[in-house]
Amino acid sequence: MKIAILPGDGIGPEIIEQAVRVLNALDEKFEMETAPVGGAGYEAHGHPLPDATLALAKAADAVLFGAVGDWKYDKLERALRPEQAILGLRKNLNLFANLRPAILYPELAGASTLKPEVVSGLDILIIRELTGDIYFGQPRGVRTAPDGAFKGEREGFDTMRYAESEIRRIAHVAFQAARKRDKRLTSVDKANVLETFQFWKDIVTDVHKEYQDVTLDHMYVDNAAMQLVRAPKKFDVIVTGNMFGDILSDAAAMLTGSIGMLPSASLDANNKGLYEPSHGSAPDIAGKGVANPLATILSAAMMLRFSLNRAEQADRIENAVKAVLAQGLRTPDIYEEGTTKVGTKEMGDAVVQALR
Ligand code: IPM
Ligand code: MG
Numbered sequence: 001m002k003i004a005i006l007p008g009d010g011i012g013p014e015i016i017e018q019a020v021r022v023l024n025a026l027d028e029k030f031e032m033e034t035a036p037v038g039g040a041g042y043e044a045h046g047h048p049l050p051d052a053t054l055a056l057a058k059a060a061d062a063v064l065f066g067a068v069g070d071w072k073y074d075k076l077e078r079a080l081r082p083e084q085a086i087l088g089l090r091k092n093l094n095l096f097a098n099l100r101p102a103i104l105y106p107e108l109a110g111a112s113t114l115k116p117e118v119v120s121g122l123d124i125l126i127i128r129e130l131t132g133d134i135y136f137g138q139p140r141g142v143r144t145a146p147d148g149a150f151k152g153e154r155e156g157f158d159t160m161r162y163a164e165s166e167i168r169r170i171a172h173v174a175f176q177a178a179r180k181r182d183k184r185l186t187s188v189d190k191a192n193v194l195e196t197f198q199f200w201k202d203i204v205t206d207v208h209k210e211y212q213d214v215t216l217d218h219m220y221v222d223n224a225a226m227q228l229v230r231a232p233k234k235f236d237v238i239v240t241g242n243m244f245g246d247i248l249s250d251a252a253a254m255l256t257g258s259i260g261m262l263p264s265a266s267l268d269a270n271n272k273g274l275y276e277p278s279h280g281s282a283p284d285i286a287g288k289g290v291a292n293p294l295a296t297i298l299s300a301a302m303m304l305r306f307s308l309n310r311a312e313q314a315d316r317i318e319n320a321v322k323a324v325l326a327q328g329l330r331t332p333d334i335y336e337e338g339t340t341k342v343g344t345k346e347m348g349d350a351v352v353q354a355l356r
Contacts, residue, residue: 001030001308004060006037006053009082010281011291011344012066018293018348019064019300022320025352026313033060037089038068038082038281048085057089062307063274064300065089067281086276090130095266095274096166097173098128098245099302102232102252102262107325111257111334114229119255124235125177126252128245129170130266133196134160135242160196162241167200169269171207174239178214181236185216188224188240188248200241221248228252253278260292260333263299265306273307275299289343292331294321297351320354327354 005020007013023030035053036044044050048068057063068082078084089095104112104122112119137159145155171187178185187204189197201218208216219227221244227234228248232255240248253259262278277295285291298321305314329350330339342350 001062002060003030003032003303004053004056004063005032005034006057006063006065007034007040008038008066008068008085008281009040009070010067010283010286012038012040012068012281014287014289014344015277015291015293015296016064016066018344018351019296021348022297022317022351022355023300025355026316028310028313030308037065038085039070039073041085042073042076042080042082046080048080048082049088053085054088054092057093057274062272062303063089063093064296064303065274065276066296067277067279069281070283082281087135089274090266091136093272093274094131094268096129096131096269097170097267098130098249099177099265099267099306100126100128100245100249100252100262100278101264102126102249102256104256105258105261105322105325108256108258108261108334110336112255113257114232114255119232119257122232122255124232124252125181125237126245126249127170127174127177127237127239128249129162129166129239129241130245131242132162132166133242134158137161160194160243162196162200164199164203167203168207170239171204172210173267174237175207175211175214175216178237179211183214184236185214186224186235186238187216187218188221188238188244189218190221190244191218192220197241204239224248225251228255249278258292258334260295260331261298262295263302265299265302267306271306273303275303275307289345290332291344292333293344293348294331294351297321297348316355317351320351323354324350 007016041050140158191198191201259279267273301314301317304310328339
């Protein structure tokens with residue numbers, strides 16, 4: 001089993017370092033190879049996704065990804081910006097299914113900005129389609145409007161589109177995930193306005209015929225945003241397109257108050273995957289040793305479960321994380337009075353210790 005390790009920018013390298021230590025503390029040893037990506041890829045090879053990094057990611061059984069992005073690259077042309085690395089990896093590796101769990105650990109109930117009774121015990125799974133939609137649709141660009149009311153004026157445009165097969169395959173992933181949970185799936189669309197999402201709704205409804213044991217409902221994205229803050233525990237699994245999923249998953253993550261705790265998986269049709277924390281590169285705290293490594297450590301656990309078929313090892317890591325929370329250890333992002341504030345490395349130490 002070979003794991004590609006892509007630390008990236010900002011806090012990426014320091015949180016990845018702790019996740020690698022945790023992996024190395026398991027009984028089974030995995031082959032790991034590190035390569036630069038994002039701003040680090042640009043610095044090393046002039047491109048956010050260097051050829052050698054992409055080749056390594058393709059050859060590996062799984063990819064563990066830190067985070068990319070830094071303000072200092074904001075002035076580069078779009079194709080050279082750090083974000084292109086993650087978009088390029090998703091597209092080139094066909095990672096169409098993005099699993100973003102939002103779980104509120106009981107010890108962290110106070111970290112949420114919502115009332116405890118609204119979020120305590122929260123356990124929802126957002127499944128975001130990741131390689132289609134307006135993110136990748138062609139044509140796109142800035143041009144002189146060829147016709148219409150604004151003819152002759154400059155305009156920016158993108159294309160929202162989904163092919164039937166793209167909707168079917170993400171719907172199957174979602175129904176199967178719901179089957180393993182509370183068997184309730186909410187498909188989020190904007191069928192009242194957009195052709196693409198009326199089509200989405202029709203196809204998801206059709207796929208549902210194969211999963212009659214799962215309850216399916218449909219919700220418009222604006223209402224879904226409202227319900228996520230009003231009564232988030234009513235959801236079990238949510239499936240949606242790339243852009244709506246981007247937005248709703250940030251909202252869902254923040255329900256838990258601790259985006260520093262949330263892992264994510266991006267999978268292809270064969271469960272090969274890229275695993276990354278749901279948070280970003282946080283350049284403002286990079287190098288200070290205060291970043292929360294738990295989302296990355298939990299991403300490594302997801303990797304063991306989904307891509308490497310090592311469910312027992314994944315359980316061990318998840319239990320170790322619960323144990324350190326129960327011990328009262330907290331990085332600054334989840335710190336509350338009465339708990340013990342620790343840094344990135346101390347948190348990693350504690351998880352390694354709890355594994356033993
Ligand atoms: C995410 C991020 C990315 C996205 C950015 C960094 C390109 O926001 O993973 O949610 O929009 O998908
Ligand atoms: Mg996002």
